Amino acid sequence: MSNVLVISGSPSPMSKTELVGDHVARRLAEYEWHTGHLRVRTLPATPLLHAHAAHPAIAAALDQVSRADGIVLATPTYKASFSGLLKTFLDLLPQYGFTHKAVLPLATGGSAAHVLALDYALRPVVHSLGARHVVQSVFVLDKHVVHEDGNLHIGQSGSVMLDAVIEQFRKALVGTS
Template sequence: MSKIAVISGSPTSNSRLYGLVEYVEAKLTAEGHEVTHINVADLPAEALVKAQFGNEELQRATALVNDADGVVIASPVYKASFTGLLKTFLDLLPQTGLKDKISYPLFVGGTIAHLLSIDYALKPVIAALGGRVVLGGVYAIDPWIERLEGGGYGLSEELIERLDRSTDEFLEELHWQTVRAESRSNQ
């Protein structure tokens, strides 16, 4: 099965973004994939901001991305783009840090007006990092994700359907990536 790194760029621990992330992680894990989570807000702030490449925690986080077959990139949308926190982490990846990796964006924003933030803000950064396969991903708005009283999140039916479709597409791409790699190694 594939190794998948989930990179979360939310600066807050109770972001509605985690409703999407938890749903997708559960689906990927249920399919037998090895899923690791990088919560960028938990990394040492000074090491992130000062690009201290020798920091052990940053090295572990970038190694998780390096070892992954696929990467889920999750962020709330602020000012029509993903968070600066996420950008700071992505800037620490090597120039080809996403080469040959399937990228699956998950964004959440307050309004549908920022729907194209995945296409116009994130995809150029993924391309600059050598990423070649970028799925459309899912952009959700806050009203589709409810914080539940006992903890956790309730997702709208439409959002669940979109997450199911896009996660299935991610899994299919991961499968074909494995098939292509095996075919190349057998030649």
């Protein structure tokens, strides 16, 4: 059984990015994969910013990454790039921290003008970490994600894109397990 970890780099507790990450985790759990969700914003700030990898909470987060077969990197788009919070966490990983892992880069944002942030900003970092397979990135527009009464609703076009990349990621995971 594969172990999948969603890593959310949003600083907001009511983040659409986290909601989409939760959605992806639930969908992957349907295939009987163990899924977890690491919300970087919940890690203690001082040890995170000082790269104190021996701190118990930081060490536990790094251990989650090392045990995962698949990683979903979920980030909001800020100033045409992925979040600094996510970058801070990725900087703590060993040089080849994604070796033997399948990775799904996913972003949310207000404008399709930022869609290339995944390919030009996040993908090179993922490759430098030695990912075995990086599936097609997916960018979900904020307007396609609605959270009401505790339920997540993803618009038709966002849902179709997510379904396609979840299937690609699922196939990539089959190769790791």
